[in-house]
Amino acid sequence: MIIVLKPDSTDEQVKHILDTIEGMGFRHDLSRGEKQTVIGVIGEEDRLREAPLQAIPGVQKVVPVLKPYKLASREFQAEDSVFDLGYGVKVGGGNLMMIAGPCAIEGKEILHEIAVAVKASGANVLRGGAFKPRTSPYSFQGMGEEGLKILQDVGHELQMPVVTEVMDPRQVELINKYTDIFQIGARNMQNFDLLKEVGSMNRPVLLKRGMSATVVDLLMSAEYIISQGNSEVILCERGIRSFDPSTRNLLDLAIVPNLRGLSHLPIVIDPSHATGRPDLIPSMSLASIAAGADGVHIEVHCNPELAKSDGPQSLLPDQYDDVMKQMKQMATMLGKTIPAPVAK
């Protein structure tokens, strides 16, 4: 059972609620976030159902949730979550988040060139990594803070929200100064200290599925973030490890309707990392929209052969433009919107 407290509940009221729960013979787990305080009540199911928890002063609602993830679950919230991403762009509830940009920020000019192109094609969020989680310590590790400044500048100039990866709890404060949306990469999906840290911030989080993470693992990671008070979690499927080396990863497209039933959170598909192959990205992008995804994340580069990371899987701006044209048609057919960023 989950108890959601009224937003203005005082420390005294919280203590009273916890004492009352104990008095009823149940255990409790308090999570006090900036925006929301929630108490998990643990005990025998039948007795919990009968207990007059709703009557305790300070309680806003009582939600029976038997799943291990609670705040992320459909039982907790029946309607789809909709989040503001900046510049009037929304995701969820029929709004599609179209993320595009290079894998890594490599310099102002090149990022600007890519950003102008993808925005003209209809992308509404610009991506670019400044801290890169590379498999090899000898590969390009990203431009760091200098890259963040470039990303922010280009985002401001083109008036579109930006997303960038945070790899370490110690980077959260720095990256918070430059980005509109945090990205948690696949390799860090279960970095619980990092999840808690972004959970205490006031920005949407694009949470990528770990390479070997189950659907429940992904939702439990979302739960970590939400339980700290940040409910703006966007789930992202980017392919899972398989036995078959013919694609970089294996795109689990069924995760869209699967998650839709289990959770109210938006779901974005990343066919770039999922397939690693530009020849497969267009069809998998369309399939993502057809499956009901709330957005598509695509890596784009003007010079893939010179890109410092993930060049081989990057689409050229023209190729991105073609696939966007088709995705727009499909979105219209399904009654979905791709919100264009609104100048501030």
Ligand code: PEP
């Ligand atoms: C990326 O978005 O460039 C990236 C490293 O993604 P992932 O964490 O899904 O591998």
Ligand code: MN
């Ligand atoms: Mn990449």
